[in-house]
Amino acid sequence: MRTHLLLPLLAVFAAAPATPLAAQEFSLGADLMSRYVWRGTDFGESASVQPTLAFSAGGFEIGTWASYGIAPEAADVNEHDLWISYGFETSSGTFTLGVTDYYFPNAGVPFFDFSDGGGAHWIEPFVAYEGPASFPISLFAGVFAYNDPDNSVYLEASYPFALDGVSLAFTAGASGGRSGLYGTDGFALINLGLSAVKEIQVTESFVLPVSVGYIVNPDMEKSYLVFGLSF
Template identity: 50%
Template sequence: MKKSINHHINNLPAIAVLIALIGFSGLSSPKAQAQQVDFGADMVNRYVWRGLDFGNAASIQPGIEFSQGGFTVGTWASYAMSPVSAGASELDLYASYNFGAVSIGLTDYYFPNAGVGFFDFSDDGGAHILEPSLSFNGTENIPITLYAAINAYNDPDNSIYIEAGVPFSVQETDLQLFAGFVPAESAYYATTKAAVTNIGLSVQKELTITENFSLPLFSSYILNPYSETSFLVFGFSL
């Protein structure tokens, strides 16, 4: 994908660190009680991301997130459970700011088992891929979601991904139809041309266990028309 932001943006790792520091600096402020801290983990039968299979293995996906006002900073990971060798390991850092229905974000993708050290921030095969993104989260009058992201650092193709979704509900179940595509050739998304890589339906529901505890369940049917593969993913959150 040659239409790009210049991928030689040498200060992007510093920007990512700065954003994280700004987010964590609020922990010692007098308004710390206004912050929200979330942590937990998802258990999934398979890790499928944007229509790509990250190994035929069940995975555990922990996360920690801090938020205050419209600002959020966090970390998320995915680790294959069994067989470990079949799945990818991933450990990401991210930050975002919400302006009502619109959000901007930056994600640092890091793959521990890729054979590159964490502190290798080079833009030619280094350990980190930086992806700024822009999303529209929908409103009452415009009930759709839109998401666009570009690999702006350490991806020669500067790969772009764009996705649209239509959320709706049936009784107490939340659903969303979605479709995502890559608008040009991308080694990152395993395409040789513009392609639709991710269409499907996701479902979420709370399973009541006791009066004070419920278990969030989710499932997605995912079709990648370009690679002619499909997946049925199921998971729950703790």
């Protein structure tokens, strides 16, 4: 199933005339979140600080992202990830191929243990698509190809729009099959949500993005309302 999912997307990439993204820049920042909810699951039940550092050039991007729970009891689910990706534009939209390395510092496994089935690193190759301005849908497909006995698949679609100066997006995400990571016995919707972002003018030169997300995990029958500040 995973091969059947990825190969058609790769065939589309190969057939489409490609233009590498030309931006070259460092980007850095941090989010302060009331909860860390990832793909429909609350990790740590704590507010968290989530820093990001990335560099992009000629379509390539390499970066690192982390989430650190503010509550001491949330330390077990602290997370520090690395990713590398390549994005290119076509007449049909922007395509991205990439790999994310998930690492949990307090899981009790040394950082340099790269063994499969018990090491410190969970590896997820992914493909993503962002439609043109006329139809700005976003699609994502990822599979945990290393260190996950279930090789968990995640599929997501998102559609952005704006209303009264607020940026909104509907998101639908699903586990592609049986997964201990997502707690599913088969294909299941695990991440349905509506997110909203508004920029608040604090001073003449400083704008503070504020976000709120309403998230429902139908498979677990749980919902969350998450607030965030971006710096």
